[in-house]
Amino acid sequence: MRCPFCAHDDSQVKDSRPAEDNAAIRRRRQCSSCGARFTTFERVQLREVTVVKSGDRKQAFDRVKLEQSIALACRKRDVSAEQIDQLVSGIQRQVETTGESEIASHRIGEMVMDGLRQLDSVAYIRFASVYRDFSEARDFEEFASTVQDAAKGGNGDGE
Template sequence: MESDMRCPFCGNIDTQVKDSRPAEDHVSIRRRRLCPACGGRFTTYERVQLRDLVVVKKNGRREEFDRDKLARSIRISLRKRPVEPERVDQMINGIVRRLESLGDTDIPSDTIGEIVMESLARIDTVAYVRFASVYKNFQEVSDFEDFVSELRPDAAAKTPEPDPAEG
């Protein structure tokens, strides 16, 4: 089976698919490829894309949605956190499906950020705070303090309860 997938080693356009199977997430196809020109072997993944999404930045600039960029930013926020890679992949797939199902191909970057924060908050609070610190562009320690106090409003206002036995 021939295809127009460029070899990452030598740039040859005609590479051969040697094996195809569902990826572990069952929403993509994993293909092992061989380049007949240099003998290089590599893997590609193919997944369904319901529609071409466009990210509308805060300054009005528009750019094509990049799933890999989304995945990188999420993985950075989850670095050294006890979250299984499969769970991260499921979360990314869920975010992309949610974005594709919003009904509009133009998606404000704010919407993406809010959906990512909502998803991270459900699986790891530290990653959530890390992502939020970049997304919300924290400049001062007080920005973190304010954000964390919003996370746990009860912690900031904790005062000892009066003991009814002492009353």
């Protein structure tokens, strides 16, 4: 593993432990050249998945991009980094186990919506406002009322 500080090619593993509900391994490493310590994560990647976006544009599935968009929706909410990481890992597993090499971006968006609906209603509405391209305050009001109605009804449906 290359050191992120001095780019030396050799490092020693000082500690390993499971992470992300045993879906990854967290390793503490020390560079044998400069002595700097850093952490790496190893994850199983079942298959390369391509995301098909609007206009038939394609790009590789990017866990970091998914994590950033969920974290942005959860910003300043009582949602821990661990909860976000678990949601991202769950979505990544769903994407990789579909058996398909391509997945439509709207399917990933729906997976995020389902996860956020259960995690935090404000984060759910924030994500939905971008994902569903709300253009007026009325769009927020209508969507928020469906979230409130679902919470009162207890069905968790959200729509």
